[in-house]
Amino acid sequence: MTAELKQICKSLRLAHVADIYGSIAFENSAQFVEALLNKELELRKEAKAARLIKKAKFLQEKTLPSFEWSEKIHFPHQLDSEELVKLHFIERKENLIFTGSTGLGKTHLATALGHEACQKGFEVRFYRVSDLAEVLEKAWAEGKWGQFRNRFKKVDLVILDEMGYVPFSKEGAELLFQLISDWYEQTSLIITSNLEFSQWNRVFSDPRLTAALVDRVIHHAHILNFTGDSFRVSNALSRQK
Missing domain, CATH: 3.40.50.300 (P-loop containing nucleotide triphosphate hydrolases)
Incomplete structure (x- = not known):
């Protein structure tokens, strides 16, 4: 991923996209975007749960x-x-x-x-x-x-x-x-x-x-x-x- 794309991800607060985009299997562009964003949401949820467990x-x-x-x-x-x-x-x-x-x-x-x-x-x-x-x-x-x-x-x-x-x-x-x-x-x-x-x-x-x-x-x-x-x-x- 280029430095410019990494900066865009940072600006959009997409914390995981830069690390996972290359591992997403896809058949078309729409399916790729959907799978990529779903994975971002999944990893965000896991990270939030880990933070909450630590705070508890x-x-x-x-x-x-x-x-x-x-x-x-x-x-x-x-x-x-x-x-x-x-x-x-x-x-x-x-x-x-x-x-x-x-x-x-x-x-x-x-x-x-x-x-x-x-x-x-x-x-x-x-x-x-x-x-x-x-x-x-x-x-x-x-x-x-x-x-x-x-x-x-x-x-x-x-x-x-x-x-x-x-x-x-x-x-x-x-x-x-x-x-x-x-x-x-x-x-x-x-x-x-x-x-x-x-x-x-x-x-x-x-x-x-x-x-x-x-x-x-x-x-x-x-x-x-x-x-x-x-x-x-x-x-x-x-x-x-």
């Missing part, structure tokens, strides 16, 4: 094809696995709550859904709740609380992993409550927890704040209960047989 900051790389669905996951009557993976809950600003003991796949499924959301062009953020508490308190102490809250204005899905494993300080609980209030009916949440809602007061020491937070979280939520033995424990026991 998942702790593990988990995808839906690697997730093992089982009867141990109890769905609400209005939802099943087929509907879940379509991600309509994000478009409707609804929440997902995954409850159950450790090792049952809650984080895997939450991460996989987040990964799929990135593939479909949604902005996602992933936080382990204990880490988020530290970030919130640091932002408040450094006078960057407003700046931190503004980061979520264009975010479509926030994943809060391991709610309940570590209690919050009073300040941390209040800051998280403010964030969830911001996200209410504006941003979808996926929350994983080993605690039932009645036990969330172990995490948030203020009963009134706990009740208000739970009310916002479950108002537009689908609750999935994970039951049975830990996959990690089951795998370890099977290796000993």
Whole structure:
């Protein structure tokens, strides 16, 4: 490709054409242009998904094809696995709550859904709740609380992993409550927890704040209960047989 054509591609923001035009098979000029531009769009989509996945900051790389669905996951009557993976809950600003003991796949499924959301062009953020508490308190102490809250204005899905494993300080609980209030009916949440809602007061020491937070979280939520033995424990026991 000539330098002039490369400059034209740059001006038109065709990021991939200069690299791929020579590999496009064609029978006529119209078919060539169509195939070339379709490939440009495909590569743009892949590049965008990669950027979104990086920004989400998942702790593990988990995808839906690697997730093992089982009867141990109890769905609400209005939802099943087929509907879940379509991600309509994000478009409707609804929440997902995954409850159950450790090792049952809650984080895997939450991460996989987040990964799929990135593939479909949604902005996602992933936080382990204990880490988020530290970030919130640091932002408040450094006078960057407003700046931190503004980061979520264009975010479509926030994943809060391991709610309940570590209690919050009073300040941390209040800051998280403010964030969830911001996200209410504006941003979808996926929350994983080993605690039932009645036990969330172990995490948030203020009963009134706990009740208000739970009310916002479950108002537009689908609750999935994970039951049975830990996959990690089951795998370890099977290796000993």
